[in-house]
Every structure is written in C-alpha cells, then in structure tokens.
Amino acid sequence: MTTSSMDQMSRAQREALLARAKAARISKNDGARQDAIAPRAGGPTQWPSSFAQQRLWLISQMGEQASAAYHVPVHFSLRGPLDADALQAALDRIVQRHETLRTRFAPVDGQPMQRIAEDGRFSLLRHDLSGQADAQGQLAHWIDIETQTPFDLAAGPLARGRLLRLGEDEHVLLLTLHHIVSDGWSMGVLIDELSALYRAYALEGVPAQTDPLPALPIQYADYALWQRQWLSGEVQLKQQAYWREQLDGAPALITLPTDRPRPAVQEYAGASLDLELDEDLSEALRALSRKHGTTLYMTLLAAWSALASRLAGQDEVVIGTPVANRTRVEVEPLIGFFVNTLALRLDLSGSPSVAELLARVREQVLQAQAHQDVPFEQVVEVLKPARSMAHTPLFQLMFTWHNASDGDAVRLGDLQLQALPEQERRSAQFDLSLGLQDVGGRIVGSLGFATALFDRATMARHVEYLKALLRGMAGDDSQSVDRIALLADGERRQVLEAHNATQRDYPQGQCVHRLFEQQAVRTPEAIAAEQDGQSLSYAELNARANRLAHHLRTLGVGADDRVAIGMPRSL
Template sequence: MIQKEIEVGDATSGEVYVLPVSLGQERFWRLDRLNPGNPTWNVPVRFRLQGALDPTILERAFNEIILRHETLRTTVAIAAGQAVQVIKPSLNIEVPVIDLRHIEKTVRDGEIDRLSLQEARWRFDLTTGPLFRVSLLRVDDNEHVLLVTPHHVVADYWSIGLISKELGALYEAYARGARSSLPDLTVQYGDYAVWQRQQADGAVVQGELAYWKTQLEHLPLLEFPTDHPRASGPTYDATITSVLLPVELTDAIREVANREGATFFNTMLAALSIVLRQYSAQTDFGIATQVAGRSNVDLEPLIGLFINTVILRMDLSGDPTVSQLIARVQEVGSQAIAHQHVRFEQLLKDLRPDDYPSHHTLFRTNFICQRDPVKPLEFAGIKLTVIPSKSQGALYDLNVFLVLRNEGWRLACEYNTDLFEASTITRLLGDYRKTLESIAQNLHQPISRLPRLRDVPQPLSSGAHAA
C-alpha cells in the first residue's frame, strides 16, 4: 500500500485536523504496513436485535455516534515522515440491509455466519477509510443481526460497549422524536494521543519502564507444542472453540481465590500456568493480558484504542504448592497493575527493537478473564444481545479467554489453525477444566502431585522463526 503524504494545511487534503497518532495506533499502523489490509487487526462484533426495528433510525444513530467521536472519522497518513491522525470534520456512513428472509431457515444460520465472517475479515485501507463499518442482516420480520466492525486503530473492545450503549440511547430518543440526551464529551481521542506522548518521557513512565525491563529480562518464550511446523512467514488464519464452565466449578474457584486473598483472574491464570507447564515442561514463561488503559475518568466514555498489553511472568520453579503458586501469580499481577502506565509499545521498542512492531519473540499466548463489557440492552421495544463473534484472524498462537455472560463463565480459545488442530484445542480446554477441578480440592499439594494430564503432546520442532 502506498502511504499518503500530506502536509498540515495542505488544501488538497481538505479541511481536516492533523494530530499525532497514539503509541498504540502507531504500532497497528506499522503492522498494517507489513501486511496491508490484514483483517487480524479488526474488532468485529455482532448483535441480535429483536423487535420492530427501523433501519433508518438505526443509521441515523450510528452517524450521530460518528459525529460525537472523532476517532471514528480518523484515517492515518504520513506528515513530515511521521504517521499522523487525519480527522475529518464530518462523516456519514450507510448501513446496508441484507434481507435473508427468503432463505430457508435450515440454511439461514449458515448464511448469517458466512456474511459475519466476510464482514469480520474486511480489509480496511488505513489511508482512505472509513475505518468503521456497520451492516444489518434481516433474518425475520422482527429479528435482525447487526454487524459492527471497526479497525483496532480507532477502537478497542471496551469501545464496543460504549457504541452499543450510545446506540440504545440515541435510537430510543430518535424513535420518540426527541433529540440526543447524551452528555457532551469533554475530550477527544486526539487529546489523549498528545497527552500520552508527552507523558512517555516523564519520570513516572520511565521509572516504570525500568521495572519492566528488569522483570522481563531473559524471559524465555513459551514453547507450546504445535501440531504443524511454523511457516517461513507469519500466518493469521484462526477460529474459536469454546465451552461453558459449570457454575459450581467457577463458584468453587472464586471461594479458593477469596480464601487465598487473590483475585479470580489471578487464580484462573495460576491454573492455566499449571496446564502450560505440563504441555511445555517449562517453569518460566510469559503470558500476556490486557488492561483497560483508561486511567483518567474523562477517558472512560471515549471510543478509541486505549487497551494496553502487560506481560505476566509465570514462575513455577521449586515445585510450589497450588496455594504458593496463586500467591506468586497474585504478586506478579499486582505489580503489573502498579506499573501499567508504560505502554507496551514503548517496552517492545526497548526490549525487541529489531522485532518491533511484532510481539512474537516476547510472547505468543494471551489470557483474558473479564465480565463482558457489552451488556444486553432494551430500547424502544428492541432487545439487543451479543452473539459470539467470528474470528477475524490470529492475534496470538493461543488466546485463552473467559467471559462472564448471563449463563455463566464461557471458556474459549482463539487459535492459529495453521499451527493447531481443533482436537488439540478441545483437549487443552478440557485439561484446563480438569486442572480447575483439581486445584479446588488440592490447594496445599505441590503442583507436581496434581493429577497428570493424559496424552499431553510432545513439542514439535518448528525452526527458529517466530511468526
């Protein structure tokens, strides 16, 4: 892709605002330059809308959201050799409606999935935009599937929750013939990007950067055994496998966490590290996770890329008891939160300057455990619920995530299908569940005395390349 070169105030670029990109935007822009249009960096989500929906009001509501949030009117260009945000003063999008009512119900779900996957893997052009897409599938007279797909440069998953909340409020108002009652935003994402770069060289961030460089010094890469050798270059094909954990089990783990003075997140992470130790025979490795990155209350209502990646170093050396391991992971997690003001992009440049913007020589496994920030809503007679998304691509070799929904905690794994067979991931999730059941009963046993996982695969030689 040829990157657009603009000059501030250049009449050919139109009446636009030009601001620095945030550190996160800069990294995703560089990743996009390596593989232009790679849909792995999309944030696709889909909703079920039940009720008498007016697509015209829906489109109007989305365009008001775009008007409120500058980041949804943003593209990326080069000015004076640097990536910059180019913000249009206005932008209207159309929300196309695809009518599927004529398709037999027996095959309709398959067509919904096909169109969902097609939308999730839309190839955005960061220089031209828009970097935010919406489409609507009419599946019955009073039922629709709403597909919302922003690029990561302009939104994170927290932002999806904000989009759905504003959509509900605006649709409700417009359906009544009223105006928007949403409060004005006090800052915009461009303000945050400028502030972030000012803070990057400050004493607080530099002090925390020193902590991370020490904490992650000589960090071994987790060598999780793959079913297929790595290709000579990075690959991104992915899918998702998930299971619903029994409420009795997750309640038992929460009781363990409470007794041990740990969070549910860190207790679940400790259990995962036990599983990964048995698969890899390693006692020292890193697992990444994400924090919201919205340290100021003014940032909480903003759509944009705020999430920050932190690497949690797992130490299973010395055959600790389950209780001791939970305490170790809790301390690592607490320190990560205390030092979260350093952007991962800064750390990556310092630790792996030759590999930036790729993270794959630092970690390949990610872990998420959270309540779903996208809540079910009811507005103007419409019921909105989340439908599990289709995978847009493999951000990591393995992305193990737990999301709390109405029915309980859903355990899922998004994985690179060029590396792993579905049976391996199914076995991994089953082994994770068995380990959770085991630690609930064997809290004071050394981890070596926990029941062994059967049929754990042996590492497959994959060469030196890190995708």
C-alpha cells in the same frame, strides 16, 4: 448508592460503576503528577497517533490477514418494529461525536499520523433476506464477509455495519470496527450511545440533527497528544525501569510442542474452541480465590501458566494480558484504542504448591498493574528483544478475563436489542489466546489458536488438561502444581500401556544383517527406506550394504572390528 440498590443492578451495571469509581480514585490520587488532558487548539489537520495505534499500524503493513486479526466485530439481534432511518441517524451522530470514527492514518516520515475528517456518516449497508429459502445461510455468509473484509487504514472509514432484514420484525445488525480506533470498552460506549440516541430519535421525537447526549470533554487525538507529553519524563523512566528489570532475561519464545513447524512469517490464520466449567468447579475456584486473596482472573491465570510451563518444559513463561488503561475520568466516555498489554513473567520454578503459585501470581499481577501506564510498545523498545517475523515479541500466549454482562436484552420501546453469540475466530494474533468470563454461575470462554501451528484435536486435549489442572488446584491447594495429574484415565492408559505394548516375537540366535538379507530375498521390490521423495527397495539397499562391506574388507576390517561412522542421516 446503597448496597440494596446495587444488588438490584445488573452485573454489567455494577462492574461499570465500580470501574468508574476506581478510575476516578486513580485520577484523583494521580492528579498531582498527571497534567489534565486538555482539548487541543485548532490548527493542523493531522495529529500524532497514540503509541498503541502506532504498533497496530505497523502490524497492518504486514498484509491484509495481519490487519484482519485486529477487527472488532459485534453482532445484534433486533426483534420488534425497527425504525431503520432512526438507527442510521443514531450511528451517524456517534460518528459526529467521536473523532476517532472519522480518522484515517497516513504515514509521515515513516510514522502514522491521524487525519481527522470534519464530517462523516456511518457506513451502514442494508440487505433484505426475508423470503429467501436459505436466509440463515445468507446471514452466515454476510457475517463472514463483514468479519473478514479488510479495512483500508489510509482511506477509511474504520467502522462499518450491515443491517440484515430477516422478517417484518426481525433484523440482525453487524458492526465491525478496526482495533486501531476501538477496544472492548469502546464497544460498550458505542452500544450505550446507540441505545440512547435511537430512543431519542425513534421514540421521543428528538430531531436527528441534534445531539441529546452530554458533550464529550476531549477527543482521542487530545489523549494521544497528552500521552506522548506525559510519558516523556520521570514517570516514563520509572515505569520503563520496572519492566526492564522484570523482563530482562525472560524466555523470548514459548516452546510448546506444535503439530507443525513454526512458519518463517506469522500467518495470523486461526480458529477457536469453546470452553465451559461446570457450576461445581466454578464455585470451587471462587472459594479457592477467596481463601488466598486472589481474583478469579489471578487464579485462572495461575492455572494456565502452570499448564503452559509443563507442556513447554519451561520454569518461566511470559503471558500477555490486557488492561483497560482508562485511569482518567476524561477518557471514560470516548471510543478509541486505549487498552494496554502487560507482559507478565510468571515463575514456576521450585515445584511450588498451589498456594505458593497463587501468591506469586497475585504479587506479579499487582506489581504489573501498578506500572501499567507505559505502553507495551515502549516496553518492547526498552528491552530490544531479537525481532522475528515468525512470532510476536516478548510473549506468544494471551490471557483475557472478560467482565461479562448478564446477557439481558436492551429494550428500545417495542424493539429488543440483544448481542448474538460470538462466532468462531478465523484469525489469531498470538499462538494461543485464552479468554474466560463468569456467566450465570459458570466460567466459560474459548481457546483461540494459530492454525499454522496447532490442530483442533491438540487444542481439545489442552482444554481437558486445563480442566484437570483446575480440578486438582481446587481440590488440594497444598500439593505441588506440577504433580497434578493432567491425563484422563483413558489417555493415561494409552500413553503408558498401549503405546508401550511393543512386545514382538523375533527369530532367536540370528544377527540383524542376516534377517535383513532374508527379507531382501522374500520382498526384493518392497520399499526399505524413504527420504525426501526418494526411496530404496530391499534389493537396492542390500546391494549397497554389500558394496560397503566389500570396501571395508579391502581396508583390513574384519569380524568384530569397530568402525566409526560420521555422516549425515541419508539414504
């Protein structure tokens, strides 16, 4: 393909092409050490889950809210004449093509097994909201229901949808899959196939019983079997050794200041804040990345690690980041849970300059990506960190860089399909999750947070701190990262001046116990001290103080004698 023809492609198409080329090269280079993924022979009706599926299944056992944190929703606006039967037929065909959409999970000896149905249809419910006075309110209601309704991993199905009719030529399609059978790449595969199949059935007259798409070379269960066989020898040991060396002794918990104490059991409730960098700052960060040989992903990761380090008071932070993990051509066209998570240990010690930090992060990311094959679940097992129900192991911060499309609508004849903006999150897999992408020349995204720990106002300040840090990094790459000012002028004045404006006029020449006694005379019934729902008035506290004073005098204590006190803080 020529350069000019690539320039005419959309960003999404270019990124997909480059990703496929990279996967093909990796597959070719690794061919000598990787056995081919072959279709499994017939026989059993249940198959081992992948390592990633095994982890999500265990998380789902913690309750519906934990499982709902791993829903993958995507919503589309459909404008134009819609053939609803062709849409249903296209979705049904996708279920037939991909075994993972016909899979449920049942435990065998405490481990989840994939049970794959021979046949199945896509569960698409239909609602007619046209003519209703509050159609938009009803739309928001169904979006909330669809996003939050739990899946039954044992009974299935683990993919569902709702088609909402708003008018003659206006519909909204809500699709929700559980992460255990899908990931971000999978949603792209689903939309590509849905577009092709709908076009074939609705516009080209292809019978709905046929499949005009190329046959899939393997299924997800084939990959799961191959993964368990391949990651059982030298490759596994080599990569496990890398992660053991990298993460041994790393901080197990990020010590960010929180608005509330951490619950004993992680609650998974969450919210999110939108984030947008203006075009000037976005371009300055691109220039900074070009200068230091980093990607935007690396530069933004460096900034967030620096912010987390300063807020937590830690020289090291561990941040999780996802990788597509589709390094084999065979798995590219599959819907399934392939994405892996890398735990990046980032070193902020020694007051590095912006340039030095970028170099450290770049090296760490490249090394981690070279050892991305071993599943995160195995890394946890190798390191054996102290397990806690209160937080995720190894890291509690997640950073994701999304390869954004141009947002162009897909045209299916006279029907236009376009993704709706993401809804605010209602769940949180981690303490904080920062997701960013480059859209229309601006870096945009959102900061998700656990509402059990943080208030929205606190997160709004964090967003402003991150912007200030990024501006400082882009403005001078020779300065120490920890010297970049985070506070705006107003907040700085509040912290340094307003909060320290504590000057008061007090009576001079009197001891504090005399002042207290005078206050007890003036307001004997006023509350002087409180603890755990109990309180003492000034009169009561003064009486207790006098009793203690008389007791000390009987022990021989006189004026100016020192008395050591050892007791819990209490009334």
